[in-house]
Amino acid sequence: MAIITLWNRAGVISGDKGLGMKLTDIVQELVIAEAKITQYLLNEEHDKGRPKAKFFLGVGFHSSDWRGLADVLETLAREEEIIDSEQREYGVFYGIEGTIPTPNGQTRRIRTVWVVKTQEQAANLVTAYSRRKKR
Numbered sequence: 785m786a787i788i789t790l791w792n793r794a795g796v797i798s799g800d801k802g803l804g805m806k807l808t809d810i811v812q813e814l815v816i817a818e819a820k821i822t823q824y825l826l827n828e829e830h831d832k833g834r835p836k837a838k839f840f841l842g843v844g845f846h847s848s849d850w851r852g853l854a855d856v857l858e859t860l861a862r863e864e865e866i867i868d869s870e871q872r873e874y875g876v877f878y879g880i881e882g883t884i885p886t887p888n889g890q891t892r893r894i895r896t897v898w899v900v901k902t903q904e905q906a907a908n909l910v911t912a913y914s915r916r917k918k919r
Contacts, residue, residue, distance in 0.1 A: 802866045807878055807898060813906040814861055814898070820909055821850040839914045844887030856884040857896055857912055875901035881915055 802810045824833040825840055826847040845853045864882040881895045893915045898907040 802869055802876075802878060804865055806863070806865055807861045807880060807907055811900055811905055811907045814858055814909075815906050816854045816857060816909045818850060818854075821853050822847040825853065825912060826850065836911070836913050839892075840912075843890060843892055846887075852887065857909060860884055860894070860896060861898060861907070875899050875904070877910065878907065 807814065824830055825836050826845060827833050828837045828841070830837065840853060860882045861880055864880050866878045867881055868879040870877045876899070878898045878900070879895060880898070881893065883891045883893050885891055894912055895915045896912045897910040899910050900907050
């Protein structure tokens with residue numbers, strides 16, 4: 785399994801679970817596994833990934849250039865603030881929303897979810913999906 789590290793910065797997870805902070809302010813690394821993109825977010829055969837794949841493929845992302853999607857997800861996580869967080873058994877899950885550019889020249893609002901597992905200093909991408917614009 786190929787894993788790429790997209791950002792590396794020293795940090796400490798804060799007690800307030802990061803609300804209003806950027807994810808890269810509280811973790812050392814952002815990690816996106818190639819399989820998360822190619823076998824989930826861009827895979828129309830995956831039961832849970834199918835709607836996500838329909839969206840991302842529909843705006844021009846392709847598994848042959850999975851790093852293109854990984855790059856925009858990394859940029860979103862680096863530039864936008866955490867809007868919610870939840871402590872669970874395996875660690876803290878962080879939600880980040882924002883607008884991304886797409887290969888077909890449009891912009892789309894999406895939500896990403898990242899997990900920082902207990903005793904780790906890296907955030908791993910859990911999922912990403914389309915969000916309607918706030919009214």
